[in-house]
Amino acid sequence: MAKPTTPRADSAKAKAAVPAGADHNRPRPETPTDYKASKEELLEFYRQMVLIRRFEEKAGQLYGLGFIGGFCHLYIGQEAVAVGIQSALKPGKDSVITGYRDHGHMLAYGIDPKVIMAELTGREAGISRGKGGSMHMFSVEHKFYGGHGIVGAQVSLGAGLAFGHKYNDDGGVCVAYFGDGAANQGQVYESFNMAELWKLPIIFVIENNQYAMGTSVNRASSEDQLYRRGESFRIPGIQVDGMDVLAVRGATEEALKWVQGGNGPILLEMKTYRYRGHSMSDPAKYRSRDEVQAVRENSDPIEGVKKYLIDAGVSEDEIKVIDQDIRKIVAEAADFAETSPEPEMHELYTDVLVEQY
Numbered sequence: 446m447a448k449p450t451t452p453r454a455d456s457a458k459a460k461a462a463v464p465a466g467a468d469h470n471r472p473r474p475e476t477p478t479d480y481k482a483s484k485e486e487l488l489e490f491y492r493q494m495v496l497i498r499r500f501e502e503k504a505g506q507l508y509g510l511g512f513i514g515g516f517c518h519l520y521i522g523q524e525a526v527a528v529g530i531q532s533a534l535k536p537g538k539d540s541v542i543t544g545y546r547d548h549g550h551m552l553a554y555g556i557d558p559k560v561i562m563a564e565l566t567g568r569e570a571g572i573s574r575g576k577g578g579s580m581h582m583f584s585v586e587h588k589f590y591g592g593h594g595i596v597g598a599q600v601s602l603g604a605g606l607a608f609g610h611k612y613n614d615d616g617g618v619c620v621a622y623f624g625d626g627a628a629n630q631g632q633v634y635e636s637f638n639m640a641e642l643w644k645l646p647i648i649f650v651i652e653n654n655q656y657a658m659g660t661s662v663n664r665a666s667s668e669d670q671l672y673r674r675g676e677s678f679r680i681p682g683i684q685v686d687g688m689d690v691l692a693v694r695g696a697t698e699e700a701l702k703w704v705q706g707g708n709g710p711i712l713l714e715m716k717t718y719r720y721r722g723h724s725m726s727d728p729a730k731y732r733s734r735d736e737v738q739a740v741r742e743n744s745d746p747i748e749g750v751k752k753y754l755i756d757a758g759v760s761e762d763e764i765k766v767i768d769q770d771i772r773k774i775v776a777e778a779a780d781f782a783e784t785s786p787e788p789e790m791h792e793l794y795t796d797v798l799v800e801q802y
Contacts, residue, residue, distance in 0.1 A: 471679070472708065473681050474681055474683065474699050474700065474702070474703040474708075474711060475699055475702075476683075476699075477683060477685070477692070477695045477696040477698070477699040478695050479689070479691040479692050479694075479695045480529075480691045480692075480694035480695040480698065481691075482691060482694070482753070484754075484757045484758070484759065486532075487750060487753050487754050487757055487759070488754065488759065488767070489532075490528055490529075490532065490690050490750050491747070491750050491751060491754055491764070491767060492767050492770075492771065493524075493528045493532075493552065493553055494524040494525065494528050494690065494746060494747050494750060495747060495767065495768060495771045496552055496558070496771050496774065496775070497520055497524045497527065497528070497548070497549040497552050497553065498521060498524055498747060499771050499772060499775045500548065500552060500558055500561070500562070500775050500778070501519040501520050501521045501548060501549065502521065503562075503775050503776075503778075503779050504517060504519065504548065504562070504565055504579075505517075505519055505721070505725065507562075507565070507566065507779060507782075507783075508725045509725075512566045512782070512783060513565050513566055513567075513578075513579065513725075514567065514578070515578050515579065515580070516545065516579060516580055516594075516724050516725070516726070517565070517579045517724060517725045518545050518546040518579065518580070518723065518724045518725075519546070519548075519719070519721045519725070520546055520548055520549030520550075520719075521719065521720045521721050522654070522717065522718045522719045522720040522721075522740070522745075522746070523546075523549065523652060523654060523687070523715075523717045523718070523719055523746075524549060524690075524746050524747065525687060525688055525689060525690040525693050525717070525746035525749070525750075526650070526652055526687045526693055526715045526717055527549045527550045527552075527553040528553045528690055528693075529690040529691070529692070529693025529694040529696075529697060530553075530620060530650065530693060530694075530697045531550070531553040531554055532553075532694055533694055533697040533698050533701060534618070534620065534697075534701075535617075536554070536555070536587065536588075537587075537588065538588075538615070538616065538617045539588065539617050539618045539619070539620065540588040540589075540590060540606045540609075540610070540617060540618075540619045540620070541554065541588065541589050541590065541619070541620050541622070542589075542590040542591055542593070542599045542602055542603045542606060542619065542620075542621050542622070543591065543592065543593070543599055543621075543622035543623075544592075544593055544594075544596070544597075544599055544622065544623055544624060544627065545579070545580035545581075545592065545593065545594050546624070546652075547579075547580070547582050547591070547592040548561060548565070548579070548582070550589070550622065551572070551582050551584070551589060554584075554587050554589055555587075556572065556584060556587060556589070558774055558775065558778040559777070559778045559781040559782070560572045561582065561778070562778040562779055562781065562782040563575070563781060563782045563785050564577060564578065564579075564582060565578065565579050565782065566782040566783065566785075567787060567788075568782055568785040568786065568787060568788075569785065569786055569787065569788045569789070569792075570781070570782075570785045570786075572584055573592075574788060574792070574796070575787065575788045575792075576788070576792070576796065577592060580592060580593070580594040581593070581594060588617075590602065590606060596626060596627050596630060597623060597627040597630030597632050597633050598632070599621060599622070599623060600621050600623050600627065600630070600632060600633045600636045600649065601632050601633075601635065601636045602621075603619050603620075603621025603636070603647060603649075604619075604621070604636040604639055604640050604645060604647060606619040606621075606647075607619040607621075607640065607645035607646050607647035607710075608643065608645055610645075610646050611643070611644075611645055611646055616705075617646065618646045618647065618648060618701060618704050618705065619645075619646065619647045619648070620647075620648045620650060621636075621647060621648070621649055621650065622650045622652055623649070623650070623651060623652070624651065624652050624653070624654065624657065625651060625652070625653040625654065625655070625656075625657055625662045625665075625666070625671060626657025626658060626660075626665070627657075628651050628653075628666070628671050628674060629657075629665065629666060634678070636649075637649070637674075637675050637678040637680055637710070638678050640678075640680070640709065640710040641675075641678045641679055641680050641709050641710055643709075644707065644708070644709035644710075645709060645710055646704045646705065646709075646710075647704065647710045648697070648700045648701070648704060648710070648711055648712075648713060649675070649680070649710060649711070649712045649713070650712075650713045650715060651671045651672075651674070651712065651713070651714045651715065652687065652715050652717055653671055653687070653714055653715060653716050653717060654717050654718055654719040655717075655718055655719075656719070656723065656731070656732070658723045658727070659723065659727065659729075659731040660731075661731075670684065670714075671684075671714045672684040672712060672713070672714035674712065675710070675711075675712040680709070680710050680711065680712055681703070681711055681712070682711070682712040682713070682714060683696055683699070683700070683711070683712070683713050683714070684714045684716060685713055685714065685715050685716065686716060687715030687716050687717035688716070688717055688718065688744040688745070688746045688749065689746065689749055690746060690749070690750050691750075691753070693715065696713055697713070700713055718740045718744065720737055720740070720741065751764060
């Protein structure tokens with residue numbers, strides 16, 4: 446079966462970064478191989494990716510109806526990244542932090558779709574009690590530390606989480622997600638420096654969906670091969686086909702092996718693509734319909750894992766049952782959110798830090 450191709454990737458295969466002039470005597474991670482998933486694992490990957498896709502489509506509908514306010518950044522097209530990475534982590538041990546495109550990560554972590562949708566609609570039953578909204582999801586229980594609206598802020602905080610893992614010697618690893626736009630932020634490189642100096646257990650994940658808001662990565666970055674961005678700090682990088690969940694899982698396992706071996710941080714560049722605009726207020730006129738359609742036809746992550754399922758002997762009828770179940774789960778989450786009460790007015794004064802002198 447032909448593997449999905451990643452848009453504008455120099456290589457569809459994951460590769461370890463060894464730029465010209467690199468110290469070849471330095472240990473480096475092995476070149477990843479695609480994960481060999483069982484039939485049951487493939488079914489679970491498919492289920493989670495379809496859940497994210499349908500959930501985000503429903504969120505887009507609710508935004509249009511006025512149930513969701515403020516900003517709302519959808520994860521449609523990037524599902525393989527969150528699912529592939531999260532499936533390799535240990536819940537309750539490893540920590541995760543991301544930016545404002547965070548719904549998909551929470552769903553991949555197994556958090557109840559009802560409380561996520563309730564948060565999107567600003568309801569008391571939401572994961573952040575209706576106060577965080579789309580951009581500031583949070584769950585200490587699941588070691589999911591946001592959801593951050595400031596571009597690149599989560600990278601420095603992720604280095605802090607990794608420091609906590611090392612200080613407590615708990616064996617955990619932090620995964621810090623950020624985008625190709627955030628990759629140009631200065632605090633990212635300060636975090637790279639400290640993470641390597643202190644050999645922190647952190648995986649920096651660049652979700653390169655090709656556009657930082659409305660600007661192509663090729664126009665905004667003098668070095669657009671983002672997996673190389675850590676080399677001046679001696680942080681190795683791997684470029685991954687982020688539209689293929691098995692490639693993502695395989696690269697994540699190699700990254701975990703590197704970090705857990707005491708080698709310090711590693712950087713994964715996930716070459717992926719978002720089908721919708723940067724946010725719900727973005728008409729995405731900076732790219733053609735033909736470009737988006739070409740990715741859907743040739744590289745869609747859900748269609749890719751569906752082909753793997755068929756090759757594994759799963760019937761179309763079995764796949765349809767999963768699709769129907771997911772639509773029911775998403776509909777129930779939307780109904781729960783729409784009928785849940787908003788926070789009481791006195792909640793304006795709770796969860797606020799007050800300095801006492």
